[in-house]
Amino acid sequence: MEQTCDVTITGLSHDGQGVGRLSDGQVVFVPDLLPGERARVRIVHRARRHLIGQCEQRLSDNDHRRRPPCILADHCGGCALQHLDHQGQLASKHDMVVQALGRIGTIRSSPDAILAAASELGYRNRAVIPLERTADGLLRAGFYRRGSHQIVNMNRCPVLDPRLDALIEPIKRDLEQADWPVDRHLSGEGGLRHLALRIGHHSGEILITLIASHDRFDGLPELAHHWLERWPAVVGVVLNLQPKPTNTLFGAHTRPLAGREWLSERFCNLQFQLGCDSFFQVNTPQAERVVPLLLEALQPGAATLVDAYCGVGAFSLPLAAAGHQVIGLELQSAAVSLARCNAQLNNLSARASFQEGPVAEHLEALLPQVDAVLVDPPRKGLEAAVREALIQRPVSRLLYLSCDPATLARDLGALLAGPYALQRVQPIDFFPNTSHVECMAVLSS
Numbered sequence: 113m114e115q116t117c118d119v120t121i122t123g124l125s126h127d128g129q130g131v132g133r134l135s136d137g138q139v140v141f142v143p144d145l146l147p148g149e150r151a152r153v154r155i156v157h158r159a160r161r162h163l164i165g166q167c168e169q170r171l172s173d174n175d176h177r178r179r180p181p182c183i184l185a186d187h188c189g190g191c192a193l194q195h196l197d198h199q200g201q202l203a204s205k206h207d208m209v210v211q212a213l214g215r216i217g218t219i220r221s222s223p224d225a226i227l228a229a230a231s232e233l234g235y236r237n238r239a240v241i242p243l244e245r246t247a248d249g250l251l252r253a254g255f256y257r258r259g260s261h262q263i264v265n266m267n268r269c270p271v272l273d274p275r276l277d278a279l280i281e282p283i284k285r286d287l288e289q290a291d292w293p294v295d296r297h298l299s300g301e302g303g304l305r306h307l308a309l310r311i312g313h314h315s316g317e318i319l320i321t322l323i324a325s326h327d328r329f330d331g332l333p334e335l336a337h338h339w340l341e342r343w344p345a346v347v348g349v350v351l352n353l354q355p356k357p358t359n360t361l362f363g364a365h366t367r368p369l370a371g372r373e374w375l376s377e378r379f380c381n382l383q384f385q386l387g388c389d390s391f392f393q394v395n396t397p398q399a400e401r402v403v404p405l406l407l408e409a410l411q412p413g414a415a416t417l418v419d420a421y422c423g424v425g426a427f428s429l430p431l432a433a434a435g436h437q438v439i440g441l442e443l444q445s446a447a448v449s450l451a452r453c454n455a456q457l458n459n460l461s462a463r464a465s466f467q468e469g470p471v472a473e474h475l476e477a478l479l480p481q482v483d484a485v486l487v488d489p490p491r492k493g494l495e496a497a498v499r500e501a502l503i504q505r506p507v508s509r510l511l512y513l514s515c516d517p518a519t520l521a522r523d524l525g526a527l528l529a530g531p532y533a534l535q536r537v538q539p540i541d542f543f544p545n546t547s548h549v550e551c552m553a554v555l556s557s
């Protein structure tokens with residue numbers, strides 16, 4: 113049965129929804145509402161432990177509420193906090209970290225002031241954009257509506273680097289005219305699935321990737337060469353084959369269509385090659401600010417370290433360049449090849465080596481050889497075996513980079529119950545306008 117009630121929002125959930133309580137204490141999540149706001153809310157769903165509401169009327173506004181800079185912000189699920197100004201976002205993200213550490217990790221800590229990004233728009237160096245074709249042949253491209261797999265069709269995305277943003281509309285037009293099948297969910301004969309764009313923030317080099325379930329597209333190499341000639345910044349166009357009906361965006365095989373399979377980028381004044389599918393931090397200037405923090409946290413005396421979940425060596429190599437001996441661990445084979453290649457490019461192979469495989473299998477054997485460990489896991493955080501290895505064989509410095517305060521809090525809770533003490537937590541705004549927040553935690557034993 114539907115119910116309407118007045119609710120005061122007291123915080124933000126991890127995905128940017130307003131959180132409040134009804135008079136009987138039940139927790140309600142309401143999209144688009146901000147802390148401090150009071151609103152008439154219709155309850156649209158009752159889950160076991162919380163309610164979902166929809167705002168019918170805002171009765172008061174947060175002082176930092178603003179008109180979103182993106183015209184699609186009310187529909188697109190890509191950014192959850194466009195309606196909150198930059199200062200408001202920073203305060204909310206800091207609070208999200210405090211809340212997660214306290215609630216999940218039972219850690220009472222005072223994180224340092226969040227490091228704000230210089231630009232809240234135009235910062236993303238990468239986008240993977242779902243594609244579909246309508247019954248009348250129009251090509252639609254865009255991110256998903258919040259909580260669904262419905263595309264919100266777009267031609268512009270203001271958080272994307274403007275040099276990539278400018279390519280979306282003409283690429284869509286060319287794909288529409290090419291009339292190739294688009295079948296993202298593989299419900300029919302297969303076809304194109306996603307468009308992926310990546311740019312080197314400093315180099316300006318662009319790599320265009322079409323992700324498809326097969327390679328039967330007449331005229332595709334010709335169109336790829338046309339793109340290369342039309343846009344001098346585009347150094348390569350590739351086709352990534354993902355024939356499996358899974359949520360994994362990229363498949364194992366990538367074929368060059370025109371130009372190179374990689375782009376060059378400078379990161380912390382080192383040379384990097386990046387492929388289409390390997391992880392690389394999406395906000396380059398903010399990621400570069402992390403390196404001096406890591407170096408400071410490694411002082412004094414942490415000469416050797418493991419960089420677990422190292423990707424293409426974005427942190428391993430600057431640390432090696434500063435004199436540390438680094439062993440990188442990474443699951444993705446393509447990323448390990450690039451990390452080794454990047455070490456060679458910068459004459460750092462003697463100080464940075466890389467092992468391919470799961471951290472849970474490799475870390476324990478390496479722990480007796482090193483003074484410090486840097487972990488930078490995916491959103492799901494550390495596997496239990498990794499936490500356990502770090503607790504059983506403590507290192508003097510443990511640096512944890514996290515893109516999810518909830519799993520960071522869970523892992524810190526376990527590590528602090530073991531032999532570690534928390535030195536600092538530094539939130540960093542890597543993803544303005546979204547509800548995501550990066551944190552660096554420094555632990556010692």
Ligand SMILES: C[S@@+](CC[C@H](N)C(=O)[O-])C[C@H]1O[C@@H](n2cnc3c(N)ncnc32)[C@H](O)[C@@H]1O
Pocket residue numbers: 391392393420421422423424425426427441442443444447469470471472488489490
């Ligand atoms: C958040 S990214 C960090 C990458 C790198 N530190 C950087 O900043 O560029 C996480 C990385 O962990 C890798 N990864 C995921 N699960 C892993 C596992 N079980 N063992 C090793 N690496 C893993 C992913 O392929 C990805 O490159």
